[in-house]
Amino acid sequence: MTEKMTEKIKETQKGKQMAKNLSSQFLELAKPTKQKFLFPNHFISTQDLTREQILSLLNTATLLGQALKQGDKNSDDSQGAAGPTKLPPLLANKTIINLFFENSTRTRTSFDLAVRKLGGSTLNFASSTSSVEKGETLVDTAKNIVAMGAHGIVVRHSSAGSPQFLASNLEIPVINAGDGFHEHPTQALLDAFTMREKLGDLAGKRVVILGDIAHSRVARSNIHVLKKLGATVAVSGPPTLLPPNPEALGVESSFRVESLLESADVVMTLRIQRERQNKMQLPSLDEYTRFWGLTKERASRLKPGAIILHPGPINRGVEVDAEVADGDRSVILHQVASGILVRMAVLAHVCEPKGTAQWLAEVSGQSSSQSTSRSTSGGVS
DSSP: OOHHHHHHHHHHHHHHHHHHHHHHHHHHHTSOOSSTTSTTTOBOOSTTOOHHHHHHHHHHHHHHHHHHHHHHHOOGGGGGSSSOOSOOOTTTTOEEEEEESSOOSHHHHHHHHHHHHTTOEEEEEEGGGSGGGGTOOHHHHHHHHHHTTOSEEEEEESSTTHHHHHHTTOSSOEEEEEETTTBOHHHHHHHHHHHHHHHSOOTTOEEEEESOOTTOHHHHHHHHHHHHTTOEEEEEOOGGGSOSOGGGGTOEEESOTHHHHTTOSEEEEOOOOGGGSOGGGOSOHHHHHHHHSBOHHHHTTSOTTOEEEOOSOOOBTTTBOHHHHTSTTBOHHHHHHHHHHHHHHHHHHHHOHHHHHHHHHHHHHHHHHHHHHHHHHTSOO
């Protein structure tokens, strides 16, 4: 048996075990909750997720990525490839509405692509051209969309709590794409997915988040996810842009960036969210860059293998130097690609739980069949 074939069998066995575990775990995790707005009925907050639910979503994203990769190859040897070989049309005949009341490029486009790759269709709602401008309330807008036959709503809103409010008033799944200062749960999952792909198990890893922590829903969601996965988190930024008591979140904090960088496995820089700030909170962007920006000199302090993330959009030359953002340590574009897989997993779990459980069971059986076939045909090298 060749070394290459042995490695393929190991990969297949790993994929089989992952799918088998997910299939059984999924049925347990997908049981309806007593509180209507909690996962898996909706996807509102990472704070409400258990470690097992987070891992289930991340592992489902991995399997969907394998299926997507094999489908893109469309080669003669795809039948012998490790993992699932066909992307499941889990959202076939379903319409998902992107209900965005704030500007977005990555998140909205990512959800749009995620739905389409799972066989569904999307409609993008623009508040500036809707009846909201005429005084219609958020819940009335959503209920009218539901009445038109929508099967799920992805919502972004400037008011914290808006997705939970909708989830409590609607009979279809609601997915939070960012609500005010509160949370951005799919961003945190895609960040964790990216870290795991680059660094492996996050238990014991050290993640440093730099920048506007006080106004960042990304920071909050990441802290919840990373702590549940066993990572330690430290934050740094101007005193005016840190929460009054960061330690209450279970993180370390420092006003000096340099004191945190050398021990970091991951550095995540955040955009300065000027639209959510009081103008007196930051004297100037130049001052921010001077003391807290991830410059080339500061990045040189990172240990070998450390990676740099940014949720976007990037203000080049402010929170991170252009050379650093485009450097070898940067996984920023990898985050963007990961976002599609993670959002596919969230949509599958929330909008089609039974079909997803069935697909995971099929993947487990498929992997088992492939492994047996290879073992039989490849016994002699």
